[in-house]
């Protein structure tokens with residue numbers, strides 16, 4: 001039985017929070033003290049998935065996980081119910097939190113209530129309430145649970161409304177908003193990530209060129225996409241060009257196009273990336289690798305807004321916004337004469353600095369959970385959890401390869417754990433993460449001793465071979481600083497075959 005008093009207290013309490021996050025946290029705390037639940041979560045519903053906003057009694061990595069309805073029958077049941085759902089204690093629907101409650105690896109028989117949250121009859125979220133004791137919530141009526149749900153719905157709907165208003169005045173919004181299951185999302189709640197989101201929102205609405213700086217693997221490409229998506233050009237194309245992957249001989253044609261007969265091999269007229277990006281955005285990745293002569297040509301386009309295809313004198317007008325990214329110290333390259341200072345100044349009107357992962361350790365468990373859930377789906381595992389001590393280990397490592405390295409580490413660990421434990425409910429433990437060796441092997445040759453040793457008999461040659469190949473490729477790739485061509489050479493493999501293998505192993509999309 002819940003007293004009216006305590007409900008009123010929650011309602012008043014919700015007015016006090018200074019930020020949404022704070023308010024959601026208070027709500028979830030009140031649920032615990034009111035219903036004596038062992039685990040609960042407030043989730044927002046968006047694009048076919050539930051996104052945790054606040055949690056209680058659950059592992060920290062849950063905040064980074066996304067629960068797609070298609071993958072989580074319990075969540076789907078809550079989304080479809082229209083009212084309070086009480087799952088029978090012996091329900092055979094898998095629980096999305098199974099294995100994610102500290103010190104309770106097995107979560108088979110328990111009490112579980114789901115409250116769908118609505119605003120104007122639209123599903124906006126859910127509140128899940130779990131208890132270890134199967135009869136824990138029997139004394140609480142549906143009517144009372146509906147009241148709790150109504151309070152949560154009001155708080156959430158209010159927050160969403162404010163966010164929408166803020167968006168209209170181009171204030172920061174959660175870039176998650178265009179995402180659905182499987183779409184990449186920018187994860188992180190640290191102050192550094194909040195600042196980054198704010199900068200993205202501010203610059204996106206302008207027409208300024210943007211220079212995205214940061215170490216390797218910090219998410220510069222993700223930032224470029226977010227800037228484009230948040231800009232008035234969002235419905236026009238975002239054209240990608242990797243300046244490092246361009247041999248000098250084809251770079252100019254890639255950028256500006258050519259006409260038939262302009263050079264040997266020019267058998268058709270061909271538009272360059274600039275033309276393809278007309279009215280949209282051109283993302284020049286690894287801009288620091290562009291040759292000095294191409295820098296000069298690029299500068300001219302930026303200055304005058306027109307260009308010529310190779311072999312053609314007719315000037316073409318283009319309207320293109322440039323986003324450029326590099327993991328080099330571009331300022332230093334200017335000092336050393338490797339990068340034109342006039343181009344640098346044109347590009348760096350608005351620099352965005354992507355923070356290294358070690359500068360925001362609080363985001364590590366969230367990212368780990370996010371990648372874990374993705375691996376779970378892509379590897380077809382029923383559950384996949386990270387042992388608390390492994391999560392601690394991840395938090396204390398300094399991640400020279402940043403988010404990409406973390407993503408690969410989780411993936412590799414998941415493949416190894418599956419090889420060891422089977423695909424039902426593998427758990428990632430410390431020994432699945434060989435972080436020190438993964439980051440900087442001194443030579444590209446990987447000694448056989450570093451092959452996965454924990455693989456036990458009876459897992460099948462195919463799985464074991466996959467695990468070995470995955471580790472070997474990742475270590476070589478790390479040693480070659482992410483350069484696939486060099487990795488193929490070091491492994492004495494054909495580049496195309498390496499790409500196909502890497503895709504099959506899930507190393508590349």
Ligand SMILES: Nc1ncnc2c1ncn2[C@@H]1O[C@H](COP(=O)(O)OP(=O)(O)OP(=O)(O)O)[C@@H](O)[C@H]1O
Nearest residue numbers: 185186187215216217218219220221222327403404
């Ligand atoms: N905040 C984040 N949330 C979720 N995933 C992220 C985040 N940041 C980066 N990633 C993922 O990490 C990987 C590396 O990111 P990205 O390719 O954008 O790095 P980068 O900064 O361009 O690195 P490089 O300089 O090596 O090209 C990608 O798979 C990306 O989706």
Ligand SMILES: [Mg+2]
Nearest residue numbers: 220221285325
């Ligand atoms: Mg990149």
